Amino acid sequence: MNIIVCMKWTPDTSEADLTVSTTAKDIKKDDLDYDMNDWDRFAIEEAAQIKEKIGGKVTVISLAPEESEDMLRECLARGADEAFQIWSDQMEDGDGFTTASVLSEFIKGRPHDLILTGTLAEDDGAGQLGGMLAAMLDIPSATLVSRIEVNDQKVSFVRELEGGLYESMEMDLPCLIAVATGLNEPRFVSIRAVRKVASIEIPNLGIDDIGIDAGKVGRSGSRVEIEQVSLPPEGEGAEIIKGKAEEAAARLAEILKEKGAIG
Amino acid sequence: MKNIYVLAEHRKGLIRDTTWEAIAAGRKLSSELGAELTCILLSANATMAETLSTEAQRVMVVNDPIFETMNSEAVIKTLKEILKPSGSYVLLMGASNAILDFAPGLSVALDAALATDCFSVEVKNGKLFASRQMYSYKINSLVSFKDSERVVLTIRAGSFPFTSSNVAKGAVENVACPIDLTSLKKRFVKYVEAEKGDVDIASADIIISVGRGIGDEPDLDMFQSLADTMGGVLACSRPIVDKNLLPKFHQVGTSGVEVKPKVYLALGISGAFQHLGGIKGSPLLVAVNKDPRAPIFRVATYGIVGDLNEVVPVLDEKIKALKG
Ligand SMILES: Cc1cc2nc3c(=O)[nH]c(=O)nc-3n(C[C@@H](O)[C@H](O)[C@H](O)COP(=O)(O)OP(=O)(O)OC[C@H]3O[C@@H](n4cnc5c(N)ncnc54)[C@H](O)[C@@H]3O)c2cc1C
Ligand SMILES: Cc1cc2nc3c(=O)[nH]c(=O)nc-3n(C[C@H](O)[C@H](O)[C@H](O)COP(=O)(O)OP(=O)(O)OC[C@H]3O[C@@H](n4cnc5c(N)ncnc54)[C@H](O)[C@@H]3O)c2cc1C
Numbered sequence: 001m002n003i004i005v006c007m008k009w010t011p012d013t014s015e016a017d018l019t020v021s022t023t024a025k026d027i028k029k030d031d032l033d034y035d036m037n038d039w040d041r042f043a044i045e046e047a048a049q050i051k052e053k054i055g056g057k058v059t060v061i062s063l064a065p066e067e068s069e070d071m072l073r074e075c076l077a078r079g080a081d082e083a084f085q086i087w088s089d090q091m092e093d094g095d096g097f098t099t100a101s102v103l104s105e106f107i108k109g110r111p112h113d114l115i116l117t118g119t120l121a122e123d124d125g126a127g128q129l130g131g132m133l134a135a136m137l138d139i140p141s142a143t144l145v146s147r148i149e150v151n152d153q154k155v156s157f158v159r160e161l162e163g164g165l166y167e168s169m170e171m172d173l174p175c176l177i178a179v180a181t182g183l184n185e186p187r188f189v190s191i192r193a194v195r196k197v198a199s200i201e202i203p204n205l206g207i208d209d210i211g212i213d214a215g216k217v218g219r220s221g222s223r224v225e226i227e228q229v230s231l232p233p234e235g236e237g238a239e240i241i242k243g244k245a246e247e248a249a250a251r252l253a254e255i256l257k258e259k260g261a262i263g
Numbered sequence: 264m265k266n267i268y269v270l271a272e273h274r275k276g277l278i279r280d281t282t283w284e285a286i287a288a289g290r291k292l293s294s295e296l297g298a299e300l301t302c303i304l305l306s307a308n309a310t311m312a313e314t315l316s317t318e319a320q321r322v323m324v325v326n327d328p329i330f331e332t333m334n335s336e337a338v339i340k341t342l343k344e345i346l347k348p349s350g351s352y353v354l355l356m357g358a359s360n361a362i363l364d365f366a367p368g369l370s371v372a373l374d375a376a377l378a379t380d381c382f383s384v385e386v387k388n389g390k391l392f393a394s395r396q397m398y399s400y401k402i403n404s405l406v407s408f409k410d411s412e413r414v415v416l417t418i419r420a421g422s423f424p425f426t427s428s429n430v431a432k433g434a435v436e437n438v439a440c441p442i443d444l445t446s447l448k449k450r451f452v453k454y455v456e457a458e459k460g461d462v463d464i465a466s467a468d469i470i471i472s473v474g475r476g477i478g479d480e481p482d483l484d485m486f487q488s489l490a491d492t493m494g495g496v497l498a499c500s501r502p503i504v505d506k507n508l509l510p511k512f513h514q515v516g517t518s519g520v521e522v523k524p525k526v527y528l529a530l531g532i533s534g535a536f537q538h539l540g541g542i543k544g545s546p547l548l549v550a551v552n553k554d555p556r557a558p559i560f561r562v563a564t565y566g567i568v569g570d571l572n573e574v575v576p577v578l579d580e581k582i583k584a585l586k587g
Contacts, residue, residue, distance in 0.1 A: 143364050
């Protein structure tokens with residue numbers, strides 16, 4: 001079983017104070033911490049578990065600049081056999097379509113039975129890459145998958161719909177699965193485990209290695225253009241209860257009582 | 264762009280609300296572009312076609328038994344064929360979990376540009392724009408489409424309120440299924456319902472809901488105690504279930520449980536729209552979050568900017584005192 005996992009290197013914005021860059025085309029990212037996309041942590045774990053169960057080889061790839069090497073090394077410690085970093089300066093400012101084009105060009109040239117991605121990237125949150133990549137490779141795909149069972153030439157899986165409803169489906173291999181968070185419990189990796197894979201080389205491939213035309217990547221190949229990013233209008237918003245934690249909590253208790261909100 | 268298409272979403276023989284919202288967005292574009300709106304229904308169900316024809320000038324129906332569900336492979340193959348002669352168009356649909364399964368692959372098959380989860384769309388000087396969110400839903404992003412004759416847009420639930428148009432009834436046009444859909448590589452097996460638990464948050468009036476802000480090794484007793492004091496139940500956001508801290512039937516949100524409480528306390532929850540989508544009615548919503556910019560403060564009634572580990576024990580104690 002040849003498994004390829006696509007990993008995205010994303011800035012953690014959930015608690016950060018974000019400011020718009022001077023071009024207004026993106027946010028300022030210099031002070032943000034980057035890490036593997038949370039959804040992808042479940043994808044690499046699933047790949048490792050499938051390999052442990054039925055054997056095979058796990059390859060991780062990421063289209064990301066050099067700084068993402070730590071993430072790829074962590075993937076090796078999580079059970080991947082090899083990792084490739086794909087980047088050329090021309091790839092800057094691409095969209096989901098160009099990212100999928102590059103990854104599909106790379107994957108086409110190697111054996112692949114199962115491709116795993118996250119359903120959504122936490123930064124752009126488009127939820128588009130998996131489906132696009134599968135279409136380019138002409139293989140079936142499914143997103144938001146919360147259970148996977150590989151047997152023989154097919155995969156049985158369960159995908160999430162809304163309101164506690166799921167659909168159970170099956171697909172022939174080769175195929176692509178975009179996983180949902182929560183489908184497994186990502187293992188803890190120790191610093192020692194990461195050290196053990198320190199000597200594995202992580203090749204960096206550029207557009208020439210991939211064999212893709214420069215016009216098809218980055219800004220020139222993208223179909224969607226970000227015109228402007230902005231902070232959402234403040235709107236009415238909450239009435240903020242001021243004061244130290246203790247005072248604010250005491251005041252909130254009173255408000256809840258006044259509003260008849262204490263059962 | 265000469266044509267506006269809306270793909271109807273259906274499940275278990277019923278049109279889903281996402282369809283009406285996509286029609287509302289489609290009507291806006293259709294009037295801004297002076298283009299005709301056509302609704303596409305992939306289903307053998309004539310009642311659904313009838314229903315759609317009361318709201319769209321034209322309904323195209325592809326009738327094949329495979330469309331009992333919206334199998335992505337069948338949807339992509341079929342739309343690719345039936346939209347081939349259409350030249351330039353915008354295709355709209357809801358941003359639902361079923362549609363997330365095929366919209367990106369469809370955009371590649373149609374050689375179209377894609378923007379997902381759009382909360383606003385407009386045409387200015389003949390150019391199409393869409394707005395979506397990025398970076399933990401804290402940033403709005405306005406996007407346009409480069410030399411694109413064809414654009415696929417998915418529409419965020421709740422962004423385009425639908426009102427019945429009372430237009431003249433549209434024509435229903437049956438289109439023969441253009442391709443053989445008998446040997447698909449992807450097959451539907453059955454629907455599965457999530458297990459029901461011993462707590463029913465759907466009917467609770469007071470909900471104490473915890474999110475990722477409670478940390479990796481939280482003291483859940485602290486939150487349960489507050490819930491007990493307030494006479495409420497403990498609920499959570501999705502990451503809490505993903506980490507196995509609480510069972511799935513505690514999860515509020517689009518992929519969890521819909522709740523309709525009178526009071527909702529959001530503790531360490533950022534306010535992602537999939538979470539808020541599970542909160543119906545208009546509860547007294549109180550948020551405690553250490554990030555003053557957290558989107559939850561935009562929808563909350565009251566907020567405390569602070570560390571929940573400091574706020575919650577005091578709150579519990581004070582409420583106990585007030586109850587006497
Ligand atoms: C400076 C800047 C400018 C940008 N400009 C534009 C623009 O003009 N138009 C536009 O549409 N987008 C733009 N983007 C965003 C774009 O480049 C996204 O990276 C791209 O759309 C793919 O990610 P996604 O968020 O859509 O992934 P999703 O489809 O949400 O991700 C799903 C899954 O795909 C996989 N995946 C995603 N990205 C990668 C990757 N790079 N390598 C390996 N696996 C991956 C992961 O498994 C992930 O879980 C810009 C980004 C930056 C940083
Ligand atoms: C198809 C789909 C379906 C989904 N369905 C659901 C669903 O049903 N329900 C759901 O909840 N989500 C759902 N999600 C996930 C959703 O998009 C968000 O990722 C999720 O809701 C975030 O949960 P959170 O607010 O707990 O975590 P985060 O977004 O990480 O927010 C944590 C918050 O805690 C705050 N915080 C941290 N430490 C403290 C502290 N000590 N004191 C106070 N505040 C603190 C931070 O400032 C931050 O705002 C779905 C996503 C997708 C794509």
